[in-house]
Amino acid sequence: MTDQVTDTTEATEDALASSTSDASLRRSEERSRAIEEQIARDPSGFRMLTGDRPTGHLHIGHYFGSLMNRVRLQDAGVETFVLVADYQVIADRDGTGPIHERVTSLVTDYLALGIDPAKTTIFAHSQVPALNQLMLPFLSLVSDSELYRNPTVKAEHEATGGRPMSGLLLTYPVHQAADILFCKANLVPVGKDQLPHLEQTRVVARRFDERYGRVDPATPVFPQAEALLSSGSLILGTDGTKMSKSKGNTIELRMSADETAKILKKAVTDSDRFITYDPVNRPEVSNLLTLAGLASGRDPVAIADEIGNGGGGGLKKYLIEALNEFFAPIRARRADLESDPGHILDVLRQGNARANEVADATLAEVRQAMGMAY
Numbered sequence: 040m041t042d043q044v045t046d047t048t049e050a051t052e053d054a055l056a057s058s059t060s061d062a063s064l065r066r067s068e069e070r071s072r073a074i075e076e077q078i079a080r081d082p083s084g085f086r087m088l089t090g091d092r093p094t095g096h097l098h099i100g101h102y103f104g105s106l107m108n109r110v111r112l113q114d115a116g117v118e119t120f121v122l123v124a125d126y127q128v129i130a131d132r133d134g135t136g137p138i139h140e141r142v143t144s145l146v147t148d149y150l151a152l153g154i155d156p157a158k159t160t161i162f163a164h165s166q167v168p169a170l171n172q173l174m175l176p177f178l179s180l181v182s183d184s185e186l187y188r189n190p191t192v193k194a195e196h197e198a199t200g201g202r203p204m205s206g207l208l209l210t211y212p213v214h215q216a217a218d219i220l221f222c223k224a225n226l227v228p229v230g231k232d233q234l235p236h237l238e239q240t241r242v243v244a245r246r247f248d249e250r251y252g253r254v255d256p257a258t259p260v261f262p263q264a265e266a267l268l269s270s271g272s273l274i275l276g277t278d279g280t281k282m283s284k285s286k287g288n289t290i291e292l293r294m295s296a297d298e299t300a301k302i303l304k305k306a307v308t309d310s311d312r313f314i315t316y317d318p319v320n321r322p323e324v325s326n327l328l329t330l331a332g333l334a335s336g337r338d339p340v341a342i343a344d345e346i347g348n349g350g351g352g353g354l355k356k357y358l359i360e361a362l363n364e365f366f367a368p369i370r371a372r373r374a375d376l377e378s379d380p381g382h383i384l385d386v387l388r389q390g391n392a393r394a395n396e397v398a399d400a401t402l403a404e405v406r407q408a409m410g411m412a413y
Contacts (some may be wrong), residue, residue, distance in 0.1 A: 064231060071268040074226065082116035087267075088224035090122025093141040094132075095284030096291040097148045099362070100274040103333050108228060108269060110153040119159040120222050120394070121149065123387070126164035126171070130208040131199045143383050148292050151373035156386045162394035163387060164218075169398035173217040174210070176405060180246040181213060181239070191236045198285075216240040221398045225262040230269050237266050251408045260408050275326040277306040293373060296363040303327075303359050308351035316343040324351070327358050334361035 078085060089109055091097065097106070113119045123142055128135055142163060149161060164171065186192060189212050196204050207214070219227055219240050227237055244261035253259055275281060276288025283289070290299055307323045316339045318325040328339035331354070335342070346353045376383060406412045 063234070067231075067234060067266055067268055070265065074265065074267055078112070078115055078117060082112075085226045086118045086120070086222060086224045087112060087226040087228065088120045088122065088219045088222060088264075089228050090120075090124050090218070091145060092124045092127045093138065093145050094128055094136075095141065096144055096293055098282060098284065098289035098291045099330070099366075100276075100282035100289065102152065102292060103274055103330075104230075105228060105269055106148075106152055112228070112267075113154065113158050117226065119154075120224065121154060121159055121161045121390075122218055123161065123163040124218070127207075127211070127214065130205060130211055131195060131202075142387070143380065144293065146383050146387050147373060147376050150376055150383070150386065151369050152292070156390060160222075160393045160397075161387060161390040163391060166387075166391040167221070167394045167398050169395065169402040170217055170221040171214075172402055173221055173398075173405065174213060176247070176251075176409065177213050177216055177220075177243050178210060180243050180250065183209075185239070185242075186210060186212065189235060189239060191233065194232075212236055212239040213243065216243040219264050220244060220261045221401050222394070223262055223401065225264050226267055227264050228267045228269055234266055237264060240264055247405075247408075251410075254404055254407050260404055274330060275322065277302055279307040279323040279326070290362070292366070292369065295370070296367070299363055299366075300359045303355050303362070306355060308354065312350040313348055314343045314346040314350065314354050316340045324354065327354055331358045331361050334358070334365040 074085075089105070091101070109119065109121065123145055125135075125138060125142055128138060146161060150156070154161065186209050192204075192209060192211055195208060195211065199208075215236060216239060219237075220243065227240075229237055241263050244259070244263055247261060248259045251260075276283065276286055277290070278286070278288045280286065280288065290302055294302075306327060308327070309321055309324055311321070311324075314324060314328070315321060316325050316328050318329075325339070328343055331337070331342050332339040342357065346357060349356075403412070
């Protein structure tokens with residue numbers, strides 16, 4: 040069966056390369072709409088995997104881009120696993136940094152914004168050995184050329200400034216496949232740029248079935264995970280470029296109202312005093328209007344019309360008040376959670392225990408399919 044992997048390599052690389060084509064995107068968008076309709080009818084058929092690298096603190100771009108959607112899907116009844124990808128911190132770095140503080144901060148944010156450990160399994164990479172052991176058979180199912188050509192690997196490597204690529208970064212798509220498949224997730228919320236990454240997971244699942252067969256003849260060991268394209272807004276940073284922890288242009292969820300105001304007062308706008316919503320020609324001003332709309336529940340165009348000749352100062356004043364009002368209850372819950380750090384660790388440990396149960400069962404099934412159940 041080894042030749043099956045070699046024979047399908049070229050076709051798979053074509054699939055990865057074309058997974059962001061216009062036609063493919065349209066299909067993904069149509070399928071996402073169908074999945075949303077199915078969730079509304081009956082969410083019980085879905086298990087979702089999502090998560091974050093604890094390389095810094097979560098910010099409002101994360102919240103409006105994906106975190107609020109996680110809470111929505113959780114509350115809709117979708118079984119959810121949220122990964123704290125601590126092992127992936129060292130994929131492109133020389134050390135772990137203040138990893139303990141960042142992991143606990145991440146879990147604190149999760150709980151403050153509404154992720155419920157009674158409904159959602161919150162766990163960490165490093166605490167689930169069986170998940171990471173899946174990397175071994177999965178790596179045998181992909182070629183080095185597929186990994187080098189993976190768009191996400193290329194993008195992540197470029198972001199490092201040209202430093203030598205670590206083996207962990209090169210195999211990042213396979214590690215993500217292990218993240219998704221260890222719990223047999225069949226739903227993964229992603230942005231359009233992450234579709235090639237998810238396609239690699241689907242390839243690993245198919246090839247495992249082709250090479251090793253099935254424990255139950257009627258059912259593959261692993262499902263074909265589907266993309267749920269994010270409908271969240273892309274929020275720019277305060278400097279007008281992509282919001283990123285590494286750029287220092289973010290407003291962190293943990294920041295106070297005064298800290299938020301101080302940062303937003305320095306946000307980039309433009310020289311035109313009259314405020315209009317024009318994302319193409321006035322991206323910085325329109326970004327602040329988008330944020331104001333998300334926080335206030337209003338149309339950005341209506342906000343722009345209201346501010347009018349108020350200029351950048353008037354826009355920033357409106358945005359500061361809207362954001363601070365919106366995040367006030369989340370910040371209050373966060374403060375309460377921070378007063379009990381033992382509870383945060385208990386939540387993570389309980390999630391780790393649950394994830395280990397699932398991972399151990401999956402690894403046992405994998406070993407049986409591979410003929411390695413001794």
